[in-house]
Amino acid sequence: MAAIAEAHVHAADHAHHHEKESFVTKYVFSQDHKMISKQFLITAIFMAIVAMMLSVFFRLQLAWPGESFSILNYFLGDRWAPDGVLDRNMYLSLVTIHGTIMVFFVLTGGLSGTFSNLLIPLQIGARDMASGFLNMLSYWLFFISSIIMLSSLFVETGAAGGGWTIYPPLSALPQAMPSSGLGMTLWLVSMAIFIASSLLGSLNYIVTILNLRTKGMKMTRLPLTIWAFFITAVLGVLSFPVLFAAVLLLIMDRSMGTSFYLSDIYIGGEALDPVGGSPILYQHLFWFLGHPEVYIVLLPALGISSEIISTNSRKPIFGYRAMIGSILAIGFLSFIVWGHHMFMSGMNPFLGSVFVFTTLLIAIPSAVKAFNYITTLWKGNIIFTPGMLFSIGLVSTFVSGGLTGIILADSALDITLHDTYFVVAHFHIVMGLSAIFGMFAGIYHWFPKMFGRMMNSRMGYVHFWLTIVGGYGVFFPMHFVGMAGAPRRYYQYTDYPMFDGIADLNVVITYFAILAAAAQVIFLANFFYSIFRGQRAVQNPWKSNTLEWTTPVEHLHGNWPGALPEVHRWPYDYSKPGKELDYVPQTVPLDHDEEEH
Amino acid sequence: MMEKLFIVLIVVLAVVAVAQIIRLSKVSSVLSKKREEDFSPIANKVNSNLMIYFVVFMFAFLIWHMVAFDNVLLPVAASEHGVKVDNLLNFNWWIIFTVFFVVNFLLFFFARRYRYDPNRKAYYLAHNNTLELIWTIIPSIVLVVIIIWGLLTWIDITDEPGEDALVIELYAKQFDWTARYSGTDNTLGDVNFTLITAENPLGVITADGIEVKLKELDEEIEKAEMSIRNEVLPESRVKELEDRIGMRRRQKSKVLNYRDSGRDFQTAYDDVLVKGEMHIPVGKEVNFQIRARDVIHSAFMPHFRAQMNAVPGMNTQFTFTPTITTDSMRVIVEDANFNFILLCNKVCGSAHFNMQMDIIVDSEADYAKWIAEQKTFVQAEPVRAELKEKVEVEGTIAVN
Numbered sequence: 001m002a003a004i005a006e007a008h009v010h011a012a013d014h015a016h017h018h019e020k021e022s023f024v025t026k027y028v029f030s031q032d033h034k035m036i037s038k039q040f041l042i043t044a045i046f047m048a049i050v051a052m053m054l055s056v057f058f059r060l061q062l063a064w065p066g067e068s069f070s071i072l073n074y075f076l077g078d079r080w081a082p083d084g085v086l087d088r089n090m091y092l093s094l095v096t097i098h099g100t101i102m103v104f105f106v107l108t109g110g111l112s113g114t115f116s117n118l119l120i121p122l123q124i125g126a127r128d129m130a131s132g133f134l135n136m137l138s139y140w141l142f143f144i145s146s147i148i149m150l151s152s153l154f155v156e157t158g159a160a161g162g163g164w165t166i167y168p169p170l171s172a173l174p175q176a177m178p179s180s181g182l183g184m185t186l187w188l189v190s191m192a193i194f195i196a197s198s199l200l201g202s203l204n205y206i207v208t209i210l211n212l213r214t215k216g217m218k219m220t221r222l223p224l225t226i227w228a229f230f231i232t233a234v235l236g237v238l239s240f241p242v243l244f245a246a247v248l249l250l251i252m253d254r255s256m257g258t259s260f261y262l263s264d265i266y267i268g269g270e271a272l273d274p275v276g277g278s279p280i281l282y283q284h285l286f287w288f289l290g291h292p293e294v295y296i297v298l299l300p301a302l303g304i305s306s307e308i309i310s311t312n313s314r315k316p317i318f319g320y321r322a323m324i325g326s327i328l329a330i331g332f333l334s335f336i337v338w339g340h341h342m343f344m345s346g347m348n349p350f351l352g353s354v355f356v357f358t359t360l361l362i363a364i365p366s367a368v369k370a371f372n373y374i375t376t377l378w379k380g381n382i383i384f385t386p387g388m389l390f391s392i393g394l395v396s397t398f399v400s401g402g403l404t405g406i407i408l409a410d411s412a413l414d415i416t417l418h419d420t421y422f423v424v425a426h427f428h429i430v431m432g433l434s435a436i437f438g439m440f441a442g443i444y445h446w447f448p449k450m451f452g453r454m455m456n457s458r459m460g461y462v463h464f465w466l467t468i469v470g471g472y473g474v475f476f477p478m479h480f481v482g483m484a485g486a487p488r489r490y491y492q493y494t495d496y497p498m499f500d501g502i503a504d505l506n507v508v509i510t511y512f513a514i515l516a517a518a519a520q521v522i523f524l525a526n527f528f529y530s531i532f533r534g535q536r537a538v539q540n541p542w543k544s545n546t547l548e549w550t551t552p553v554e555h556l557h558g559n560w561p562g563a564l565p566e567v568h569r570w571p572y573d574y575s576k577p578g579k580e581l582d583y584v585p586q587t588v589p590l591d592h593d594e595e596e597h
Numbered sequence: 598m599m600e601k602l603f604i605v606l607i608v609v610l611a612v613v614a615v616a617q618i619i620r621l622s623k624v625s626s627v628l629s630k631k632r633e634e635d636f637s638p639i640a641n642k643v644n645s646n647l648m649i650y651f652v653v654f655m656f657a658f659l660i661w662h663m664v665a666f667d668n669v670l671l672p673v674a675a676s677e678h679g680v681k682v683d684n685l686l687n688f689n690w691w692i693i694f695t696v697f698f699v700v701n702f703l704l705f706f707f708a709r710r711y712r713y714d715p716n717r718k719a720y721y722l723a724h725n726n727t728l729e730l731i732w733t734i735i736p737s738i739v740l741v742v743i744i745i746w747g748l749l750t751w752i753d754i755t756d757e758p759g760e761d762a763l764v765i766e767l768y769a770k771q772f773d774w775t776a777r778y779s780g781t782d783n784t785l786g787d788v789n790f791t792l793i794t795a796e797n798p799l800g801v802i803t804a805d806g807i808e809v810k811l812k813e814l815d816e817e818i819e820k821a822e823m824s825i826r827n828e829v830l831p832e833s834r835v836k837e838l839e840d841r842i843g844m845r846r847r848q849k850s851k852v853l854n855y856r857d858s859g860r861d862f863q864t865a866y867d868d869v870l871v872k873g874e875m876h877i878p879v880g881k882e883v884n885f886q887i888r889a890r891d892v893i894h895s896a897f898m899p900h901f902r903a904q905m906n907a908v909p910g911m912n913t914q915f916t917f918t919p920t921i922t923t924d925s926m927r928v929i930v931e932d933a934n935f936n937f938i939l940l941c942n943k944v945c946g947s948a949h950f951n952m953q954m955d956i957i958v959d960s961e962a963d964y965a966k967w968i969a970e971q972k973t974f975v976q977a978e979p980v981r982a983e984l985k986e987k988v989e990v991e992g993t994i995a996v997n
Contacts (some may be wrong), residue, residue, distance in 0.1 A: 263910025485899030501669030541634035
């Protein structure tokens with residue numbers, strides 16, 4: 001507590017002068033947004049490594065069902081991989097925890113936590129977040145929930161295994177599967193804490209963006225990153241509490257004998273008491289978060305890529321206002337489309353048709369965004385930094401994955417494809433690859449700002465090309481597996497003659513998955529090496545316009561040594577006619593006869 | 598153990614190797630006084646060319662899959678609405694492939710075409726409302742077509758089944774399916790989960806089923822009460838037993854309600870329960886009533902383009918008309934062992950991956966022959982056989 005109190009004093013006097021801080025206040029219970037951002041990033045990278053390894057484990061089983069792999073035995077032990085063969089319950093736990101970690105801990109906590117924290121104060125010209133203390137609390141709650149989620153992997157009955165959506169009654173009844181016991185309890189507790197973390201973070205982002213913009217930083221001069229983080233935070237604040245309610249009701253059903261989600265159940269040789277609940281209720285609550293969650297994951301990545309593509313095309317982002325408009329439209333629509341996850345749930349078909357309509361509308365703002373990216377590249381002067389490569393990759397995966405969404409949004413077509421590998425392929429490309437590409441782009445681009453050093457770009461190139469080949473190599477074939485009718489979350493397909501044909505595809509997918517996973521070793525080595533030994537960064541390495549590049553390389557508590565910078569123009573004045581340089585930072589005043597844009 | 602060490606060693610070596618390569622490239626760039634943020638014409642050229650190689654690889658990879666794995670995809674739809682679904686899907690594919698190829702090509706092509714040239718300045722183009730309008734309106738028009746066509750198909754599929762549709766229940770539990778045919782009256786008997794016993798796995802309500810269940814409940818309550826009275830038990834165990842007694846009493850009162858309702862539950866007597874393999878007649882509309890006993894399952898019949906979740910506590914349904922018999926389909930797919938199949942498509946526990954039932958589509962005549970051979974619910978159990986006789990003799994059964 002002393003440490004917290006001390007740090008609070010530091011925040012209060014808004015450090016114009018850089019005081020000596022203790023190790024604890026600087027690196028552990030830091031209230032500085034830059035340090036918290038790094039804490040989020042490192043934690044998320046660790047979680048991502050775990051989740052990626054889990055995926056490789058179950059990919060081995062899917063490609064070579066029932067075969068023995070010593071690596072499985074090595075990591076999972078005799079209990080979960082006796083003789084190196086993956087246990088069928090553990091298979092489900094691996095799938096579940098992979099999904100949970102990737103969606104929530106890496107792409108929600110990791111992505112927003114890292115880049116909203118780093119960039120919001122730096123790009124709007126603020127000394128720190130509105131509340132440094134809440135920000136610190138947000139990270140530590142995230143950390144605790146990460147620990148709990150990881151610890152659930154070591155529970156004797158196994159980690160939660162009902163899929164990352166944990167539909168009751170399967171998740172509500174320990175009789176239904178062993179992993180619905182303590183493993184599921186830990187999952188729920190971890191998620192409740194995670195939601196608290198996410199809410200504290202989001203509220204802070206919103207308040208900071210609305211209140212702490214520096215002089216001249218009108219909403220219409222904000223970089224698109226900030227717009228994306230802003231809408232993301234609003235989505236989080238409006239939707240995560242609903243998941244909290246869903247989780248809380250499930251906890252009550254599990255341990256207090258209520259029946260929100262349970263009715264007419266006969267299991268384990270006896271009829272259970274609960275009557276009158278509805279499993280469908282849970283699905284409505286879950287997906288009311290679950291769909292906005294897709295955009296909570298995606299929008300920050302789109303914001304990051306907008307910024308990087310503009311900077312490295314040396315050209316303004318095309319249609320700045322249209323980009324903001326489409327972010328707003330996507331954000332709004334994301335709240336009225338959740339039912340498209342439930343076409344086959346037994347929900348009234350008429351309600352289904354309403355969701356078909358609203359879901360397909362999202363294609364319009366998405367198309368606008370995609371075309372605007374491409375027009376930004378057109379007649380640009382493109383410099384391929386690793387960040388730029390990942391941003392271009394993001395546009396490709398956003399388009400390729402988004403298109404198959406048109407099929408899944410159509411309830412009539414969803415009948416055949418619902419819960420097959422087609423769905424898995426679709427959301428992994430549009431949400432998984434896109435968001436992780438956005439995250440990589442952000443790391444390469446803002447690494448100099450975070451650590452004051454540069455990452456090795458050649459390693460970055462190799463990392464990108466292997467990752468995109470691996471990514472598409474995994475998920476293109478997966479569409480075919482889905483169109484063969486193969487359901488997801490199956491331990492093996494050998495019991496069905498009709499799935500003999502997909503065996504080869506599954507092998508191809510696994511090879512590419514191993515390639516993609518191996519490529520991440522390059523990234524990890526580059527990342528950690530560069531933190532300590534990378535080449536020292538200059539102040540504005542990418543010749544960028546935004547405010548974060550006007551801060552000194554060495555981190556200051558309070559960001560700018562003197563007065564806060566004043567903003568005079570939008571952030572995308574690249575290659576403006578009549579200017580000598582191909583960039584004009586936001587702090588440069590307009591010439592007396594110059595139009596803003 | 599050696600293997601474990603070996604794995605760790607490989608991972609460590611890989612990390613070290615990459616770190617060494619970075620160091621090497623750093624040293625070489627220091628020697629040439631090149632800094633990371635400096636523009637490198639060679640790197641830019643290589644990456645921009647790779648853009649083209651990649652997009653070619655990506656298209657080739659996809660097209661190769663379409664050719665090589667065409668035969669693993671689901672065969673032609675074996676139901677009336679399935680053909681419509683496939684037509685709609687193909688229409689969607691045309692649009693999607695067009696956009697996919699054009700947009701991805703433009704993206705990677707522009708990236709290559711407009712790579713950095715120090716003698717050129719990028720074209721300062723901040724916005725253009727005409728362009729924005731074009732790519733708002735064109736997708737909107739295409740989507741209107743997709744939405745209308747899609748909704749018409751959906752409304753058609755989910756339309757109320759006809760009066761004479763064959764009613765079959767699909768009952769899911771961990772980890773198998775039971776099909777219940779509604780018999781000559783084409784009406785399924787009533788069910789309730791409290792009446793489930795080993796002999797009555799679906800909880801079909803019959804007068805004798807009620808008696809059997811009441812007896813079972815009474816025995817259980819009595820046994821628990823005996824334990825509390827006669828045994829020395831820890832308090833927690835006593836509490837547990839008391840809870841159980843309360844639960845069974847509540848269930849008993851529910852069962853008594855059925856007994857006292859004055860209904861005869863006769864629609865259940867001619868129901869037919871089958872497992873492992875079910876038959877349906879070709880060309881006849883089949884209305885599947887779908888239920889689950891324990892957790893959510895999903896009745897997935899991919900060849901018929903049919904799917905619907907089975908949800909505990911509620912009834913769901915799906916109706917389709919099979920158009921191809923199993924025999925004809927075997928000819929079409931050139932596989933003498935082909936069978937239509939019912940799968941579980943909602944994760945339901947450890948054996949979820951093997952929860953299946955074969956579906957045989959018969960000609961009308963074959964189906965009539967098959968169903969006549971099946972034992973009805975009442976015939977299947979000796980206890981109920983007496984009941985059956987009684988029914989046949991008296992024409993009705995007295996309740997109470």
